[in-house]
Amino acid sequence: MEEGEDGGRSRLFLKQFKKGEYRMTNKANSEYEVLSPWAEADPIPPRGISPRVESLEGRKIGLLRNSKRAALPLLNVVGRRLKEKFPTAEFTEFANLRPNEVIIEQDAKEKFEEWLKGVDAVVAAFGD
């Protein structure tokens, strides 16, 4: 590098630094206009939830569980507590026991829908 060139660049560096224009990165020089990686999704037609009962007294309450270990003892406690508070309530269970497979949408669909017809409210315990 020629001495003069180096001196010229040094003076420019000092000038930029004093004016507050000098940057240690190429931040000011490179701008990227970027495309979104987030996919479009069509809205799924929403469904409302079933009407509620005024009271649980005298009602048939469905206890719905999946295969996870805590679901059964949890719903047993739910059933006991509800019975204590609403002694005339009755209970019925439905178990969806194949791990992570929604059998109520597949081979047990009819049986599940029949069960649903016979209940006034459902407490479900899903997940882990």
Added chain:
Amino acid sequence: MTLVNKGFANDAGSASSSKGMPVLRYIPTSVPCEASIMEDIEAGVDGAFEAMVTALTKPLTAEEESPKPKEIEKPARIIFKGSLEEVNRFFYQRGWADGLPIIPPTEEAVAEMLTGTDLPSDHLLGKLESRLGKATIEKIAINAVMAGALPTYIPVLIAGTKLLLESERGFMGYTTFGFSTGSWAPFWIINGPVSSEINVNNSSGALSPGNIANAAIGRAMGLIIKNIGGVRKGVEDMGVMGNPMKYSMVIAENEEESPWEPLHVEYGFKREESTITVSYPQTYLQHWPYSADAEGILRAVIDNIPRGMRYTFIFTPPHAKNLAREGWTKEDIKEFISEYARIPGSRFAGKGLGGMWGGLYKGRIPIRDTDSLSMIRDPQFIRVIVAGGPGAFIAHAAGGGATPGKKQTQKIELPKNWDKLVKKYKNVVPTYAKY
């Protein structure tokens, strides 16, 4: 109404919304996950009891009765403009990145990526769970750019996305393993001529960082799952411990040095075809053989095998050749492992987990504690591949994967200009200085 563990409240919201029931009443409880201690269960139910009764009896709001349809989610195509640092911060804060820096997906970079396919950018492969995001070729290309992929990887990524889209429904497929608390990581195996054409490492340190193909293909698939499928850590992906293999776990089978037929040929593809195969291991472990002959290799495999549902065993070329020289085929090895990987009846999971996993073992439930049980019910749950460098280690990738016969491998379709593309990018390889 539904009771959920409080840590799963966001997940419950995403799940109910993606099933078309955004107004589902769910009550977060303090009942610990997989709880088996009655005191904890009772305390959790008691704490949620009033809210539960209210959820069952409080009249519906107009919105709950008839929820308004959501507007079409159509993010702007060009989403941001800024420096490298600003783009990275923007993507990270939107939840679109994976913690590592990304390459900005500019129009130019995405256009270059799209040279790797003959499919039009708006071609829709399908809608990816859980969000049912539209998996268009352009979105795959954008995520590929972010991951640092080369255009020659796009055919692999398209095939990988198809594999997820066509994955078996239910417990053994992507819709479980992509989301589960088990932190299962997709493990991608590339077979056929493509693997060498795009330089997928099948030799020394194949599963370590250092090769773009092995690093970027898995990373891009992770971003595709996140940004197209909408599976985000701690929101929909509820992996408890997480898994470093989720950054990228990609390998090619060393078909040239293998004495056996390659994986894709076992699965019915032609040797000259290229494929991508997926499974979902939780665990990756390595060990030495007791000796270099078949007995020393296979006894060591048996002694080191972890619990899992599906297994991939990776043998180095010398070990594979030693096994083959003694007459062992891949099928013999699978049979042997399935027969001799056993646990004593006293360790039968059925005793500790309410019988939940009892079906994973072949044979009958043990009568005596001294009876033994096979850990792997079916030899078809096992894969054997050849890869790895010089040295004497054997690797196991154990976890989940498809039911035999269900989709687990996808053919990779190549564009017309493939040879030209390969020529253009083939030399993008590290050249290490000697010292």
